[in-house]
Amino acid sequence: MSPKAASLRPVPRLYLATPVVDDPSQMAARLPALLAAVDVAAVLVQLSAADPRTLISRIKALAPAIQAGGAALLLDGHADLVARSGADGAHLTGIEALQEALPSLKPDRIAGVGGLSTRHDSMIAGEAGADYVLFGEPDKTGERPSTDAIADRLAWWAELFEPPCVGYAASIGEAQTFAASGADFILAGDFVWNDPRGAAAALMDTADAIRQAHGSRGNQALLAEKADRGDAG
Numbered sequence: 107m108s109p110k111a112a113s114l115r116p117v118p119r120l121y122l123a124t125p126v127v128d129d130p131s132q133m134a135a136r137l138p139a140l141l142a143a144v145d146v147a148a149v150l151v152q153l154s155a156a157d158p159r160t161l162i163s164r165i166k167a168l169a170p171a172i173q174a175g176g177a178a179l180l181l182d183g184h185a186d187l188v189a190r191s192g193a194d195g196a197h198l199t200g201i202e203a204l205q206e207a208l209p210s211l212k213p214d215r216i217a218g219v220g221g222l223s224t225r226h227d228s229m230i231a232g233e234a235g236a237d238y239v240l241f242g243e244p245d246k247t248g249e250r251p252s253t254d255a256i257a258d259r260l261a262w263w264a265e266l267f268e269p270p271c272v273g274y275a276a277s278i279g280e281a282q283t284f285a286a287s288g289a290d291f292i293l294a295g296d297f298v299w300n301d302p303r304g305a306a307a308a309l310m311d312t313a314d315a316i317r318q319a320h321g322s323r324g325n326q327a328l329l330a331e332k333a334d335r336g337d338a339g
Contacts, residue, residue: 115264117320118285119147120313121272122177123295128154130167136305137168141175144309147291148178148216150197158187165191180216188215195237201230208235218272221245225262232269239263240293242274242284253280257287264288281312285319292316 122140127133137149149172153161161184169192172179178194181187185196185207195216198204204219211217212235220240222228228239241263242256251259256273263271265288272291273284281292294312301308 115288115320116290118289118316119145119291120309120316121148121150121291121293122146122298122309123150123182123293124152124168125296125299126152126154127164127168130164134168134171137171138175140306140309141172141177143306144313146175146177146309148180148194150180150182150293150295151193152182153184158190162187162191165193169193178216180218185210185217197240201227201234204231204236205234220272220274225259228259228263229267232267236269238270238272238291240272240274242280243293244274250274250276253283256280257283260284260287260289264290275312278308278312278315282315282319285316286322 124133140146151165151168153164156164165179165181165187169179173194181191181193181196183196183198185198187193188196188211195211195218196207197218197220198207199219199221201219204217208217216237217235218238218240219231219236220243222231222239222241231239241259242250244250260271260273270290271288272293273280273287273289274293275281275284275297277297281294284292292312294309298305298308298312
C-alpha cells in the first residue's frame with residue numbers, strides 16, 4: 107500500500123463478539139445501550155449448543171437489539187441457520203467450512219472466515235470470496251499467535267489485498283496495535299464483557315484507542331509521502 111493510500115484508509119470499526127449465549131434475554135437487554143454508545147459494525151453471536159429450533163429462537167430474540175442498532179448480526183458458525191433466523195451472515199472457521207457455506211450465503215449475506223494458520227490459507231479464502239479474513243483468534247486449545255505476529259499478518263494483508271482484514275484483540279492495547287497495523291475491523295470480545303467498569307466503558311476506551319492509532323498511522327503515512335517528494339520538514 108502506498109503512503110497516500112494508508113493515509114486515506116478509514117478508521118477501523120469495531121466488531122463485537124458476544125459471550126456464549128444460552129438465555130438471550132439478558133444480552134438482548136444490554137446490547138441497545140452499547141450500540142448506541144459506540145459505533146459497532148457487526149455483532150458476532152456465539153451460541154451454546156442446542157437443537158436448530160432453539161438456536162433460531164435465540165437468534166431471533168437477539169436480532170432486533172442488534173440490527174435496530176445499525177449493526178450486522180453474524181453467527182459464529184451455523185451457516186445453515188442464517189437465512190431461517192434473519193441473520194446477516196456467518197463467521198466460519200477454516201477454508202473447508204467457508205467453501206461449504208458460500209453457496210448458501212452468497213451473494214446476499216456475509217461470509218467471514220478465521221482459522222487461517224498460514225498466509226496461503228488466507229489467500230485461498232480471499233480468492234474463494236470471503237467478505238473478510240480474521241487473524242489472531244485463539245485455536246481450539248486456547249493458543250494464539252503473539253501480538254507482533256498478528257500485527258505483521260494484518261499489515262501484510264492490508265498492503266496487498268482488497269477484502270477487509272479483522273484483528274482479534276484480547277485487550278485495548280492490542281486493539282490499538284492492530285488498528286495501527288492496518289486492520290479494517292477490530293474484533294473485541296471477552297475483555298469487553300469482563301471489564302470491571304462495565305462493557306460500555308471498555309468499548310468506548312477501545313474505540314478511542316483505535317482512533318488514536320489510526321490518526322498516528324495517517325500522520326506517519328503523510329510524513330513518508332512528503333519524504334518521498336523531498337519536501338519533509
